[in-house]
Amino acid sequence: MKIELQAYGKVNLGLDVLRRRPDGYHEVKMIMQTVKLHDTMTFDTVDEDVIVLSTNADELPVNEDNLVYKACRMLKQEYQITRGIRVFLQKELPVAAGMAGGSADAAAALIGMNKIFDLQIPKHKLMEYGVKLGADVPYCIMKGTALSEGIGEKLTALAPMPDCYILLAKPPIAVSTKMVYENLHANELKEHPDIDGMVMALEEQSLQGITERMENVLETVTEVRYPVIAEIKACMKECGAMNSLMSGSGPTVFGIFTEKEKAEKAADAIRNRKLAKQVFVTQPYNV
Template structure:
């Protein structure tokens, strides 16, 4: 019987992010095109004889108790199924923290998948997604992964044709952005423009990278960029150095640029580093295929 397993938790970017309205319950109704990228965190899950959840990470500032989503994801399934054994989770993070890339949600999604597999709970992917949304709106998508349209508060998902292969440059400036602050200051009912999400889905269906880059858009930039102008500077450097287009992911502050080749993306990354605009810089690709259906 398997006593431990290893998983990868992949980050995401938003090719398009629109906010339709603020609902009476305080949540924002969104319409987004999500894309998994090849940057990932590594997790190792191991059964323990003694009850309880133990979390270890490579980042000393991360909480390791109930304030960490991976802890809460494990706790959710262990409690529901009355599992008496404990669980050790070793989390090695590469996805930037609090960066608009759903790193924490992806880690939690991986733990749900891992606990299901390790303890043979036999939950379907839909069953895991239904449980995951109670922990965070991005978690169902992080379980599904790939290219998807997300609606509602992000939990209503429609699989889309995969994004064409390309080089994607990720750059996170040395700042943190509060998602609560961004949504709290967004004027959802008086936005000056809305990204063409329907056109984006058509471009994906056509496999047109130029159609995708022509329609990149994120309404949360209207809040985050005025508060953190360096985000716009990163976008400008990417665009001036070969990016087909550049955009902030999620509520920020990570910026991604789409390039036709890895070499051009690498040169733009070196420009950003030498300008001191970002230290966490990665060149990645769209991630759409899960070999043999495994994580």
């Protein structure tokens, strides 16, 4: 038996950090949006008791250091599955980009294992397994437009994002999420994104209301260290983006456009200025 699944990336339309908790975790309030850009994963059962992971992306590990491998192993152990699984990961999403690419792959692995071995695990239970792998994994199982609270594990489905074009650009830098959070003085932040207002704008299906509230407090750390992020945002706005923002802890920047032609012209401008090589025009993915 063989199945193929898509693992969709995400952007944060709004990202607020409310406080640093005594246990070191940060309490967040974010609006997540799935995009149509995705990795493709192929699952195939084999008779011997193995997990074989392969990928087109040389920089990714294919052993227990990969979340896909961990997800497969978790369900194999939990449900005492003696048959093996072969997974091929066709990577299209940028790696370490603030788009939950690894979490999306782990989510697809849990869904794929559930389907291929007919485990009949309900979605809410799959999401519980997901949180053991990473804070973004439950959301990547859920997909669509969602409010994320707590440390990212409390999810509330929201009205879907209106149709638009989303330009994604990942500059050739590596940003450590750990570094960003360690340098964010969450308890001293003077300004916070209007997340509640964005929820209302989604209810009203007002793209203008959504884009004018786009804000990410993590930019206060990342933009200072990596000026290219601000340059990409400015380039997108110059080319007609309603607004532009860094996704997650970066370094991917996204812009919202009403017209595909404008988004594609902005993509060309970013490439021509050598601000980023990994540039994609996509759309919101709503379940």
